[in-house]
Amino acid sequence: MDCQQVKRSLSEKIGALGLNLSEKEHIHICxxxxxxxxxxxxxxxxxxxxxxxxxxxxxFATIQKKLDEKIGRYQNRALYFYHLSVRYxxxxxxxxxxxxxxxxxxxxxxxxxxxxxDHYDTLLTLIDEETIDEQYIEAVVNGYVQTxxxxxxxxxxxxxxxxxxxxxxxxxxxGDIFL
Amino acid sequence: xxxxxxxxxxxxxxxxxxxFDDLVxxxxxxxxxxxxxxxxNRDVALDLLQETFFTAFKELKRFRGDAxxxxxxxxxxxxxxxxxxxxxxxxxxxxxxxxxKLEPSxxxxxxxxxxxxxxxxxKAVGSLPPKQKMIFTLRFYEQLPFKEISMIxxxxxxxxxxxxxxxxxxxxxxxxxxx
Ligand SMILES: [Zn+2]
Numbered sequence: 001m002d003c004q005q006v007k008r009s010l011s012e013k014i015g016a017l018g019l020n021l022s023e024k025e026h027i028h029i030c031x032x033x034x035x036x037x038x039x040x041x042x043x044x045x046x047x048x049x050x051x052x053x054x055x056x057x058x059x060f061a062t063i064q065k066k067l068d069e070k071i072g073r074y075q076n077r078a079l080y081f082y083h084l085s086v087r088y089x090x091x092x093x094x095x096x097x098x099x100x101x102x103x104x105x106x107x108x109x110x111x112x113x114x115x116x117x118d119h120y121d122t123l124l125t126l127i128d129e130e131t132i133d134e135q136y137i138e139a140v141v142n143g144y145v146q147t148x149x150x151x152x153x154x155x156x157x158x159x160x161x162x163x164x165x166x167x168x169x170x171x172x173x174x175g176d177i178f179l
Numbered sequence: 180x181x182x183x184x185x186x187x188x189x190x191x192x193x194x195x196x197x198x199f200d201d202l203v204x205x206x207x208x209x210x211x212x213x214x215x216x217x218x219x220n221r222d223v224a225l226d227l228l229q230e231t232f233f234t235a236f237k238e239l240k241r242f243r244g245d246a247x248x249x250x251x252x253x254x255x256x257x258x259x260x261x262x263x264x265x266x267x268x269x270x271x272x273x274x275x276x277x278x279x280k281l282e283p284s285x286x287x288x289x290x291x292x293x294x295x296x297x298x299x300x301x302k303a304v305g306s307l308p309p310k311q312k313m314i315f316t317l318r319f320y321e322q323l324p325f326k327e328i329s330m331i332x333x334x335x336x337x338x339x340x341x342x343x344x345x346x347x348x349x350x351x352x353x354x355x356x357x358x
Contacts, residue, residue: 007344008340008344011343011344011347011348012325012340012343012344014319014347039351040347040351043347043350043351043354046296046300046354047300047304047319047350047354049296049297049300050297050300050301050304051297052212052320053211053212053215053216053221053224054208054211055207055208055211055225055228059225060207062225063207063225063228063229063232064200064203066229067203067229067232067233067236070229070233071233071236074233074236074237
């Protein structure tokens with residue numbers, strides 16, 4: 001085992017530290033990895049001092065209540081649409097779908113051709129959506145990383161320059177919600 | 180635990196609401212720990228927890244049982260948390276006049292009753308990029324195998340290990356003042 005292999009496998013163990021025979025042998029003869037291991041042990045000890053976030057019973061009761069309400073509304077809506085679809089059949093669905101598709105297409109053009117003020121309002125509307133399109137996000141982030149060469153993970157919390165933001169915005173199309 | 184989940188999921192998929200409630204109760208602490216550590220904000224974490232379970236309710240029929248139920252939930256919770264962080268990121272680019280006051284992105288160090296070391300740990304974990312934060316939380320605190328984390332995040336096992344090592348290195352640097 002070389003030092004890099006040893007250090008990597010040591011890091012993987014933090015939280016469940018225990019050495020196998022070849023690691024023990026290596027650490028015995030290699031001061032660098034021995035120090036690395038000791039530091040990891042210390043880190044392990046420190047991190048375990050952290051408190052586990054616990055949800056209080058009162059908080060959980062609130063969540064249950066909200067969840068009940070949401071599920072109730074969801075089921076009623078599902079039931080309503082079921083009755084509706086039974087009553088009016090596929091033709092109504094087709095009409096609604098066509099309408100939605102044409103609306104989405106229209107709003108897509110509007111968002112990025114509108115004035116900046118409208119643009120922000122549209123963004124505010126978009127961010128309330130629940131959609132997550134992982135493949136799309138992956139594609140945008142990859143494009144971003146190729147252009148700017150930064151770690152895609154860091155991008156989420158690092159600060160973007162105006163130029164970088166513009167690039168990102170230009171990649172966002174309506175209907176593709178980057179959130 | 181997973182055995183309990185397995186039987187409850189089967190019942191809940193057949194429409195048994197009390198089984199779903201049991202699933203919520205059994206899994207709430209683990210999911211809360213993840214979203215809290217990812218967002219660092221208690222109120223936000225509670226909202227995300229509720230959204231996670233609502234999404235799970237809606238999507239339950241699509242759960243095929245090829246992964247642990249808790250892994251499936253973790254994935255939903257992770258997506259919700261990343262959604263939130265992206266939303267925060269986007270909101271930070273919208274002029275404050277449009278927004279009112281922005282929500283603070285990380286409030287853990289202000290929590291009363293936390294020792295200095297605790298705050299430092301939570302702040303250090305909180306400063307990791309979202310994916311590393313998730314990987315670190317699931318591995319270090321929840322002791323999940325790398326393989327399972329790989330299934331949850333949709334990334335390869337070796338990418339998970341690399342990210343875990345990166346997270347450890349960052350934490351080690353950030354917490355070295357406490358040695
Ligand atoms: Zn060595």
